[in-house]
Amino acid sequence: MVIKFGTDGWRAVMAEDFTFANCRVVAQGIAAYVNSRNMAKKGIVIGYDNRFMSERFALECGKVLAGNGIKVYMGKRAMPTPVTAFAIRALDAAGAVMITASHNPPEYNGIKFIPEYAGPAMPDVTDVIEQQVKKVLETGKVYELSVVEAERLELWQEIDMEDAYAEHVLSLIHKESFSRPLKVVVDPMYGAGIGYLDRILEGLGCEVRTVNNYRDPLFGGSMPEPIDRMLGSLKRAVAAYEADVGLALDGDADRFGVVDNEGQFVTANQLMYLLLLHLLKTRSYKGPIARTVATTHMLDRIAKRFGLAVIETPVGFKYIGECLREKGCLLGGEESGGLSIFGHVPEKDGILACLLAAEMLAASGKTVSQLKAEVEKEYGMLVSRRIDIKVKEHEKAQIITRLAEYTPKTVADIKVESINTVDGKKVVLEDGSWFLVRASGTEPLFRIYLETAEEEKMAKIEEEVLKALEIEFF
Structure with a gap:
């Protein structure tokens, strides 16, 4: 099994991949990261949402962190992600673990790590955690403490951050x-x-x-x-x-x-x-x-x-x-x-x-x-739109290749002002209109973002881009 952190943590379907066992594995990987930075004494905040069993998944994560000598600040009840991030600063903690799948369907749950700077983890952090998780999967070594023992060792504290x-x-x-x-x-x-x-x-x-x-x-x-x-x-x-x-x-x-x-x-x-x-x-x-x-x-x-x-x-x-x-x-x-x-x-x-x-x-x-x-x-007026287009798995690589080669001089008879590849391919036109095409990193899907001064112009740009990339949209 491979556990990867996406744009905002690791998410998976409960009882399939998101299990207590895998939750403990990820927690052990996070614990190894925290200890590698000598931040165990500062502690880790644990927040969780209202999803099915989120409080239980949070408890399992807490027991693993405590088992690695890391103080746990456990939310007394469901705690929003921004409140969990705020708690890091309020408690001067080493970071936070948030049990959530955010806006995903109810069968999903997830874990994200928020570092000590109280914002989403950058790739340099998640890459290290992924490597630590990989080691845990290979060795099977996960260290745990019961809540009673963690409290006896002053490694467990319940928190309520709502008022603060x-x-x-x-x-x-x-x-x-x-x-x-x-x-x-x-x-x-x-x-x-x-x-x-x-x-x-x-x-x-x-x-x-x-x-x-x-x-x-x-x-x-x-x-x-x-x-x-x-x-x-x-x-x-x-x-x-x-x-x-x-x-x-x-x-x-x-x-x-x-x-x-x-x-x-x-x-x-x-x-x-x-x-x-x-x-x-x-x-x-x-x-x-x-x-x-x-x-x-x-x-x-x-x-x-x-x-x-x-x-x-x-x-x-x-x-x-x-x-x-x-x-x-x-x-x-x-x-x-x-x-x-x-x-x-x-x-x-x-x-x-x-x-x-x-x-x-x-x-x-x-x-x-x-x-x-x-x-x-x-x-002035600006109209924005995003369309998500699912394609067949074998078509995705072909479309990505066509996108890489796509360097138009004009689109919908409007001169191209600039093209950037910061994330996907974004084409800005002379009149201020623009569009962006991005491939999903996890599924055979493309997202196209468009912004123009009027709907009619947007429709022309959309039609031309889909035709150039040979993407069918119904």
């Missing part, structure tokens, strides 16, 4: 903006974020209703991903309560979803550029903006107007986190719903993103559609 985390995120929010009370519907999607967002918003004087706010390991028969087609119950609740906004979190509360007062889904790209403008108008700190190669260029237009640099990264919040840590970015975000800001942990945080969205609406006294209209009037 809430105090921290409130320090990043302009509380005075909430003098105009908002009507908000919160949807934690049965996940680890239950109780966080609604409690903080109520403390700010908002009138809050909640949906899907109890643990359901089957996530209502769906998956806890806050995207348009998954937020039907939130849209209905916003309409029923005549709310100003609906705010959603994914399974481990690191991603956000927003529904406006009319029940329309607000994309992550749209919310990010609205929040960037809001932050630039309300905060004194000004720093560069970090976005992934697949994220809207509206951020670039706004940053340029304010004289700020934009850093483009490969897909994956770990690269955004690195920019937040090392470049002092005001905001970092990705089109899939990850965001963080200066002064916070360099980990994506859906709770904070939702709070900032609420602050923006309360401070402006305007709806999302009104704010979007103002941006379009000032900065």
Whole structure:
């Protein structure tokens, strides 16, 4: 068996590959990494989501870490990923283990390691952990302690970080903006974020209703991903309560979803550029903006107007986190719903993103559609789209070869301005339109991202690109 860490940890189907035994193997690999850096005394935080058996998997990981002489800070109950990352800093720990499969279907679970810098692990860390895991699989050596013995040796401590985390995120929010009370519907999607967002918003004087706010390991028969087609119950609740906004979190509360007062889904790209403008108008700190190669260029237009640099990264919040840590970015975000800001942990945080969205609406006294209209009037129109295309296994390598050779001079009769291969192949056109083609690293699938000023132009570009790469899309 091969255990590999993907863009955000190791995920697998429970009872197939994600078993107690393999969980212990990964924990032993992480323990070896921590001990190789002489950080055992600082301890490791363990967080877990609301998935089936997550607390039991967390317990097994904790027993292995303790068995390797590493102090364990175990969450008393389900703890969101951003709260787990925050706990690293609050406790000055060596890192954290998070048991979660984030927004994946309910049959999945996963383990991710968050290093001492409280952001997603970079490849130099996960590569070492993978090598340690490989050794454990070869030798079969896993060291464990019972919880009772770990407590006797002062290697086990239960923690509850909710109050400390809430105090921290409130320090990043302009509380005075909430003098105009908002009507908000919160949807934690049965996940680890239950109780966080609604409690903080109520403390700010908002009138809050909640949906899907109890643990359901089957996530209502769906998956806890806050995207348009998954937020039907939130849209209905916003309409029923005549709310100003609906705010959603994914399974481990690191991603956000927003529904406006009319029940329309607000994309992550749209919310990010609205929040960037809001932050630039309300905060004194000004720093560069970090976005992934697949994220809207509206951020670039706004940053340029304010004289700020934009850093483009490969897909994956770990690269955004690195920019937040090392470049002092005001905001970092990705089109899939990850965001963080200066002064916070360099980990994506859906709770904070939702709070900032609420602050923006309360401070402006305007709806999302009104704010979007103002941006379009000032900065122009941009339409974004992502399509996922599954192909046959044997076709994937052929398409990758064609993609490598694809260097057009024009697309849809528009001159090509630049081509970059930071992550996949991104083609930027003279009129500001662009598209990106990326192959999935784990399955026979291609993702195509497009952004143009109008739908008609997007359709032409899409058609030409699919034809050039010989990809069939139905």
